[in-house]
């Protein structure tokens with residue numbers, strides 16, 4: 330609840346070693362072999378998602394039973410061009426709150442892919458009020474997640490959770506469900522995230538048809554995907570921009586690469602990888618349960634019923650163990666949007682540095698020290714921007 334558990338867990342590992350018991354039935358592991366053992370196994374000996382740690386949506390129908398995602402190049406490019414245009418006007422004042430612009434862009438892209446219409450953030454230069462509501466809804470999920478860790482007391486603890494917080498979660502769900510219904514009414518002509526879900530038809534009654542998603546399932550998936558697909562990429566872009574401002578030599582090398590004639594951009598890839606490593610956008614819990622009879626993780630036996638998770642955050646960089654870096658998680662339940670996320674981040678960052686000279690704003694180093702409620706609570710990121718004279722796009 331303090332928003333600091335991401336750091337506390339690292340301290341505990343430093344003090345007690347690679348595996349720490351953080352509750353009667355809860356283990357946390359340091360990344361390495363544990364990532365493979367917990368997340369990569371398939372079949373009957375695999376670890377399953379630990380459901381109580383993934384709060385069900387208000388309609389109680391599970392989400393993320395999802396489909397693969399395809400890169401939607403033309404659609405993404407259209408929004409990234411609008412981002413550059415919007416920034417061209419905003420940068421005339423010199424100082425720009427860039428993290429808001431990243432959020433406008435990624436939410437508009439995911440909104441269009443999901444609901445057939447953007448949130449109009451780039452058009453209106455502001456976050457849609459619904460997205461603000463979503464951030465409050467995430468805090469509600471954190472409260473509920475904590476309450477669920479104390480099953481015998483949850484009726485009492487539930488009374489302590491402010492009603493207004495719970496209501497925000499429900500409001501967000503209802504608005505998302507409304508948008509889903511409008512998109513479904515448009516039919517299945519578009520090639521977007523929804524068309525993947527509607528590919529086999531639509532079942533009005535949940536649990537009635539195998540292989541066909543029900544309306545309730547689509548409501549639940551959309552509710553989670555709109556956040557999973559937008560806030561994460563916007564966070565990655567903000568922190569990478571922050572570090573690029575902080576380290577001018579890296580920024581200059583990247584700018585030179587992006588403004589060269591080459592279409593192969595290895596340093597851009599390296600910068601993104603390093604950004605995702607030192608500040609992974611999703612630091613929420615990836616809790617899993619072992620198969621019946623328990624299973625070994627990194628040489629330790631995890632008994633049945635004991636949850637296990639790996640800490641994604643690893644700020645150390647000496648003696649890099651690169652196989653310990655999995656910002657998208659890994660294995661059969663790893664991120665489905667990884668390809669789309671890379672495509673968005675690469676294009677947005679490349680175009681930003683192609684069209685603008687950027688430099689650090691006045692607020693200094695403090696920006697990176699943030700609380701976490703599943704996602705980072707990012708403060709505004711002010712940077713100086715100057716538009717370059719260029720006819721190329």
Ligand code: HEM
Pocket residue numbers: 393395398439554557558559561562565609610611614615656657658661662663664665666667669670
């Ligand atoms: C930098 C951007 C992103 C990061 C760091 C990220 C990270 C993650 C992580 C760590 C998980 C595993 C969660 C768990 O085990 O509970 C995950 C799952 C998922 N992500 Fe992402 N994600 C990103 C972008 C996206 C995008 C753009 C989309 C879709 C538009 C997306 C869709 C999903 C879905 C559907 C899952 C659930 C997969 C499953 O449970 O089987 N993500 N992501």
